[in-house]
Amino acid sequence: MQVAEDLHVFPGAKHLPPTYKDPISNPPTLPEAQVSDGSIPIIDLEALHGPRRPEIVKQLGQACQLQGFFAVKNHGIPRPTVDSIFDTTREFFHQPKEERMKFYTPDPNSDIRLMNAYKDEVANVYVARESLKFHCHPVEKYVDKWPTNPPSFRKSSAEYLTNVRRVEITLLGAISESLGLETDYIEKKLGGHYVSLNYYGACEESNLELTYGVRAHTDPTIITILLQDEVPGLQALSEGKWMDVNPIPDTVVVHVGDLLQAISNHRFKSLLHQAMVNCEKERMSIASYCYPSSDAMIGPPEKVDRQ
Ligand code: OGA
Ligand code: NI
Numbered sequence: 001m002q003v004a005e006d007l008h009v010f011p012g013a014k015h016l017p018p019t020y021k022d023p024i025s026n027p028p029t030l031p032e033a034q035v036s037d038g039s040i041p042i043i044d045l046e047a048l049h050g051p052r053r054p055e056i057v058k059q060l061g062q063a064c065q066l067q068g069f070f071a072v073k074n075h076g077i078p079r080p081t082v083d084s085i086f087d088t089t090r091e092f093f094h095q096p097k098e099e100r101m102k103f104y105t106p107d108p109n110s111d112i113r114l115m116n117a118y119k120d121e122v123a124n125v126y127v128a129r130e131s132l133k134f135h136c137h138p139v140e141k142y143v144d145k146w147p148t149n150p151p152s153f154r155k156s157s158a159e160y161l162t163n164v165r166r167v168e169i170t171l172l173g174a175i176s177e178s179l180g181l182e183t184d185y186i187e188k189k190l191g192g193h194y195v196s197l198n199y200y201g202a203c204e205e206s207n208l209e210l211t212y213g214v215r216a217h218t219d220p221t222i223i224t225i226l227l228q229d230e231v232p233g234l235q236a237l238s239e240g241k242w243m244d245v246n247p248i249p250d251t252v253v254v255h256v257g258d259l260l261q262a263i264s265n266h267r268f269k270s271l272l273h274q275a276m277v278n279c280e281k282e283r284m285s286i287a288s289y290c291y292p293s294s295d296a297m298i299g300p301p302e303k304v305d306r307q
Pocket of ligand 2: 217218219224273
């Protein structure tokens with residue numbers, strides 16, 4: 001996952017509204033953001049398996065086209081699995097720095113990688129997120145590279161990631177259909193799966209104006225499935241304004257990534273989003289990135305027109 005340093009490198013940049021302000025030079029804060037008013041489309045995953053499938057497929061297509069993101073309910077990921085991945089993530093990041101730093105490497109191709117918080121001297125902002133990113137599909141291929149501290153790490157991660165992969169395949173089938181393609185069109189292009197356990201420590205108040213959780217970016221994925229804990233922080237650009245995407249219990253948030261924008265011939269828009277920190281509570285999120293195999297051709301199939 002990359003943090004773009006310059007708006008021009010965003011694949012969707014030319015589609016941004018003319019009034020769009022560079023979020024880096026005009027840092028928005030949580031109170032200034034438009035409060036999410038329940039306008040986030042909520043997709044019922046269970047209903048995709050029943051007679052209402054055509055209706056839900058249509059809703060999904062509209063959400064990807066109009067908003068670039070949506071929430072998913074009835075995703076079937078058991079509550080204890082969700083609790084346990086958050087407990088594990090918290091325990092991992094609460095360990096002493098030396099323990100976490102065992103996973104630090106400057107090599108972007110490493111199978112597992114800790115990314116630290118950093119200060120961007122040029123933009124004069126602090127990016128407070130620490131994250132552990134690792135390959136995870138198939139689990140058996142990568143599990144030996146994962147941490148053994150906390151001891152729950154491998155089991156909790158495998159359980160969550162197996163569940164999230166199932167949700168991903170179901171969604172990609174419905175998204176393919178919404179583009180008029182065969183159900184397995186996108187699934188057949190899939191390669192691995194990468195996850196980022198994100199930890200945002202509570203900031204010190206004096207730093208808030210200058211501190212981001214993560215700066216504005218689009219995800220270079222097909223879709224990203226984001227599990228948030230109960231602390232707000234995620235913002236999405238919606239109709240030229242930052243909108244808080246506050247956590248809705250028992251749902252996950254799905255973002256359209258750059259590659260789905262390409263597959264859909266720009267009918268679907270890759271979502272520009274960022275995360276803010278707050279001064280009271282730490283925040284965690286689990287981002288699951290799905291991406292194609294390295295030999296897959298990504299681009300609009302003949303059938304997909306821009307609408
Ligand atoms: C990401 C991301 C947002 C969040 O991991 O790509 O945008 O709320 N995360 O953690
Ligand atoms: Ni992201």
